[in-house]
Amino acid sequence: MSEAKSSAISEILRSEFSQIDDSIYQYIEGVLDVGDDFQNSNEVYEAIGEVLHEVAANKGEDEIRKLCQQLLTVLKPDLVDGQQNGVYSSYNGGERKLLNNPVMMSDAASFMKENDGEAPAASIWNKPKGEDMKVDTRKLEKAEAKLQQKQQIKKEKNSNAPSNATASQVLTKKETRMEAKGTNNCKDIRIENFDIAYGDKLLLQGSDLSLAHGRRYGFVGRNGLGKTTLLRMISSGQLRIPSHISILHVEQEVVGDETPAIQSVLECDFKREALLKEEKELGEKMNGPSADPEMSARLSQIYIELQAIDADKAPARAAQILAGLGFSPEGQLKATKTFSGGWRMRLALARALFSKPDLLLLDEPTNMLDMKAIIWLEDYLQNWPSTLLVVSHDRNFLDSVPTDIIFLHSQCLESYRGNYENFVRSRTEKFKNQQREYEAQQQLREHVQEFIDKFRYNAKRASLVQSKIKMLEKLPELKPVEKEVEVILRFPEVEPIAPPAIQLDEMSFGYTEGKTILTRVNLSAGSDSRICIVGENGAGKTTLLKILTGEYNPTSGMRHNSRHLRIGYFSQHHVDQLDLSLCPVELLQTKFPGKPIEEYRRLLGSFGVSGDLALQNIASLSGGQKSRVAFAVLGTARPNFLILDEPTNHLDIETIEALGKALGKYQGGVVLVSHDERLIRMVCKELWVCAGGSVRSIEGGFDEYRKMVQRELQEVNK
The missing domain is CATH 3.40.50.300 (P-loop containing nucleotide triphosphate hydrolases)
Incomplete structure (x- = not known):
């Protein structure tokens, strides 16, 4: 947000709420700062209206809505509110607009239930206020935490993005509203209508990507079409997915330091590490003169939480993953700085497998592995609990691991159920059907065109000729199947030599x-x-x-x-x-x-x-x-x-x-x-x-x- 806009918003809020608390003011300013997708004053009201009502119990809803319109005007001077969804009247310059058609209250209530989760019709125009008009500090702390998370995402948005690569994406209002409210708990991922370009080269156009939770997707396509770029766009945040979904992209090797390999893997479980640290600190205090019953209660709670996440089994699980990727028992205790780049990449993969993110992105994971580690990884990923998107050119790996294949070609994405072998079979059959359909239509066009040419000047058949012409115009234009150019490599002919060479x-x-x-x-x-x-x-x-x-x-x-x-x-x-x-x-x-x-x-x-x-x-x-x-x-x-x-x-x-x-x-x-x-x-x-x-x-x-x-x-x- 520019300084001018920030100053104008500050002036509006301070004039309307002279006694506003600084923490509340900073929260409101932060929401408006990350709210670039506000399209009308209703969305501003949904985001901050409840907080404003709590700050000023003496102001009615109309006054708060007018204030939200003023704030929107500062944020987006060129935006004029229009009728929203055919249900609510909107505000423009503080005046109500009349709806073109009458609104049925039951329809409006069902609309709100479907989109916002609010059912009672009585609450459509005025939301009831609670008796306690003070600010809920817990709610405010949670809101501030979400705000900081969004600001961090915004700050790091371009830090990991590939050089010269750009992305654009269309977000629906429903997705935006659910994200702002924090009500989206679905683990499925859908990125709709997005484009990706690398410099002047357009890689993807108007594409959709759907990833169902718990499925494993193999991502295939010719080299240079943008598979790695798409993974980087997702991990860097340039393509937005719900913020509650954790992402891990195994791309960079682990930084070498004195940390033992197995400890480097264990540190990925931040919750376990924090609980163990707190347990250690409380244990030291309990042995000192400052011990009190609250410490003892908290220590008991920590033990319960550690037991719930199977903290005692974590070292064994980390050791099993490292062993599968080729780390010997002695190697697991070595400092990470002693490993070569290839082994540090294996360590990065081990950390990812141990931490179990909601979405794991792997780019050619088998390149850094020997055959023994590949066989282990294939078996391990077949039981992967969350969503996996893996770029690979290893045919056997793609036959063993994925439940679905995503095929990148002609600047678009196609999804197929099954492993790579099923994908090849389905795509071949699809090409045959498309070619048959195209050839059948060409024959029909030729047959109809012959009739038109033959009777074009026959007055008795003029109406029939016209109907045939219209039929040709209405036929969908099918294009011949464009198969990818086959790759052919040829080594030069040489004279064989007598054995042994x-x-x-x-x-x-x-x-x-x-x-x-x-x-x-x-x-x-x-x-x-x-x-x-x-x-x-x-x-x-x-x-x-x-x-x-x-x-x-x-x-x-x-x-x-x-x-x-x-x-x-x-x-x-x-x-x-x-x-x-x-x-x-x-x-x-x-x-x-x-x-x-x-x-x-x-x-x-x-x-x-x-x-x-x-x-x-x-x-x-x-x-x-x-x-x-x-x-x-x-x-x-x-x-x-x-x-x-x-x-x-x-x-x-x-x-x-x-x-x-x-x-x-x-x-x-x-x-x-x-x-x-x-x-x-x-x-x-x-x-x-x-x-x-x-x-x-x-x-x-x-x-x-x-x-x-x-x-x-x-x-x-x-």
Whole structure:
């Protein structure tokens, strides 16, 4: 609120209520400050009228309503009150407006019961006053607490919002009124008719998002369409949801300090922490000379409250969550500052799972996890009690966890019941039905048009021709189904090399003397190999890949490479190492000079980077598009053996499918580290398990590995 408006409101209130209490004045000013959505004086009266009646018992309702009109005029000088809902007469300049039609009192009463929860017809025009005209201090304290919460939300509204992103949203009067009164206790979430733009690019237009309490929603769509932006808009408050619903968006890693990991998780339960702190303080006072019966009573009440929230079970629950996400018993006691960024993200996820918010927002939670932790998380989230909205490109995760799928495409959102497999089936059937309907209508149009053209100048059939013309005009205009462009990746053709391409004999490796990471590894891979390496984070998977590429040399044993071997290595940080100031064509020109522009564009096109995308700055591309550029750089070198470390981290589902097909057709060898079960099943014929300082090939493939992990998790949970 501007200083001029604040001064004018102060003058009105002080002149009308010379003895107004400062706390009441500050409360009224605060309500008016956050009440930007007031549309007429009735809404102002509903917000502060009751307080004004208590301040001035000698003033009637008409006087208070006129005062509310004056305050509204100060807040919104250009707003003129109109007739409201066809029920109440409104005020303009202090004068009553007559309604156009008579009003039935019973209808008005039922309207108020439906919208405001007030039933008796006698109370429609005048609300009865209580005998005690003093201000209810408890009510005032609650109102001030709500006001502070709203002001805090308003203050932080843009603090966490994505840079350059904006949102607009249409709020209904009923929602606004219920929010102002604090009467909305529903846990369902509905965000209606909203737009989201990122700079000049419109991401969503006129969209609706409905989230039913207790359901788990998978959020899918191509990279760069705005899924992450939508999650940030909800968590930052730019898209408004009822203030009583708690939100937690797992996006930033935990700040490292001296706090032990398990204590960091326990601190998320603010109520438990506050009760334990108060219990400790009262316990110390009870042992001192200042003890009194009130302290003893309060201490008993604290014990009851702690028992009600199962405070004694909280450490065990926190430890179980941390163990499931890969934290060892020793690791749970380590200070958070000792963990790497990836482990701090796991810690942030553990805090979110422990605190159980009303709405949990997860963005690619499986990116930071190994296969064992993913399997645990899938099982854990299947029993999630509140609402979950998760962005994921892990096909198996989306088949296991969600009860519903929200599909983002063409600047709008579509909801489907069931998991991802059901979504694919339903969407395919929907496309077929739409195409059949479109083709049937086109045939009808052609048939009718032929009749019109044939008898247009026949006087006897003029009326029939006219009716046919009108029928065509009334037909809804159907458009052909626009299917998303299929993503196709193609690695260049290469000459296969004689086996073995790479062989490890009694190979051991350690970074420092006395600390061995891998011991006595005996494995080999050829040009027809499709090998996936799995294991927990920190087990040595990336180290093994760097030994295979030759970046690290074994500390003992041998590594044999074919002399014709040309390795293409895709690291986890490959995308981050691209020169963001260049466009994809310029990047290839820099790394592989001497080719015509058409050749660079052809190479990029084979990895789905075509058209204007090839000429955009790499900085402006989405994570998945940058990954495709990185694959194009990899493919241009024409390697005959690919070593890939977590290649799916930034890819959408369609691109992961395309990568799986491309690797299946590739003529060289492949060694892959991935946690994407769908890709592993599509590509790999052999599984290497990295655990306990050794690497071994297992029979039975991924199915056997999953059974092995589930047995380990069952042992942990016993």
